[in-house]
Amino acid sequence: MRFIETWTPATLVETRDLSPSIREFLILPDQFDGAAYPVGSHINVAVTINGQPETRSYSLVGEADPSGFRIAVRRAEDSRGGSRYMWQLAPGARLDVTLPSSLLAVDWSRKHYCLVAGGIGITPIVGAAQALVRRDAGVTLHYAVRSRRDAAYLDHLAALLGDRLVVHASDEGGRLDLDALFASLPPDALALFCGPMRMLDAARHAWLGAGRPLPDLRYETFGSSGSLPTEAFRVRLKGSDVEFEIPRERSMLDVLNAAGHEVMYDCKRGECGLCAIDVVDVQGEIDHRDVFFSDHQKQENQKICACVSRARGTITVDTLHRADAI
Ligand code: FES
Structure with a gap:
């Protein structure tokens, strides 16, 4: 039993590999007006897994784009099947998708914003970075990845943010110290976070440990990440x-x-x-x-x-x- 959700037929226009395990999909709905959508928006995609209809939710990458909806999907070997389905699609494939929606309310009146992304959690953060730069807000992005080779949108973000992009690549010894980061922020800073569940737990503890109000840490995560392996x-x-x-x-x-x-x-x-x-x-x-x-x-x-x-x-x-x- 679900509340109303509007589905629309669409075409997969093109795919682009951003890293060995992350592929971008450009999806054009049959009826598309390119209207702006809020930061942190996602769409649902109808997928088929073991012959069963399912839906998967993907964050939209970047601000509204006249060429369609852009999502990026990490091929996860321990996934529940959504990423395998998406990765076998070729341009021209027909899909059903929902219109964008967002549960992430952002207060745009702050002077300082701290963006934190872990791995594929960069997808909703790209649009937030674009919107903040456009507003001329103080913004820094901390992007935690296993290696730069695994990172998506690095060139784009480097061009957008310059030295306000800080990459923490673990294979370079670049651990992201959330306690130190949050303790160093100005008092009115708002943080936007997207990453796996363990990292979110660490972020919440560090945020509270820095004496900051929890509503000033806004976050998104993805339901496929947990503390235990995905098993029956x-x-x-x-x-x-x-x-x-x-x-x-x-x-x-x-x-x-x-x-x-x-x-x-x-x-x-x-x-x-x-x-x-x-x-x-x-x-x-x-x-x-x-x-x-x-x-x-x-x-x-x-x-x-x-x-x-x-x-x-x-x-x-x-x-x-x-x-x-x-
Ligand atoms: S449907 Fe929203 S938390 Fe499960």
Whole structure:
């Protein structure tokens, strides 16, 4: 069960390899007006994984472009199948996509902005950097990558930002020290972050450790990153013998809804919390991959965002949907 989402047919116009593992896709909807969209916007793309229809959410790269929507996809061997599907597409392929939407509200009135990207998390940050430079705001981008060879959009960002781009390449010993970075920022600075879950956890701790208000750290993450490897796990329904296996390429939300449980959802990115369901027992470990619950709520393990979070072992949940209604 989902709130209204507008899908539109589109064509994959061209692809471009930005690194050995990151490919850019230019997608042109049949009806396209090139209208501006907010920083941090993403589109959903209809994909097919093991013969099943699924959707994947990708951040738009850069500000509005008259040639179409630009996304970049990292080919992840441990992915749930979305990146494999995207990488096998050739120009001319037909796709269904949604119109851009964003849950990232940015206060543009600050004097100082600190952008932080980890790996493929650079995708929404490119547009933020462009918008801030256009506004003549004070901005620095810290881009953490394994190596420069793995980094996307480096040349573009270097031309845009000059020495305000700081690359932290781990193969050059360039570790990003978030504690030192956040402690050094001016008091009114706003940080925009996008990166994997572990890095986000570190960023939140460093931000609070620097005595800064958490609302001044805005973030995006991607639901495919967690603390545990992406593996199959089992979900048991409270008060019944019903048990589901959640394969590595599908979400708990999709499996429950395919079985008629009508779990509500909206973003499917771990951001809105609408898909949260009650957890009544954990035999194993939950891997919370959402950015909706607080650290404290995640430790309590009383709820799980079914769209992105996963587990090891077996968890028992209460979907509040009764068997005689299915
Ligand atoms: S649908 Fe938004 S957090 Fe799951």
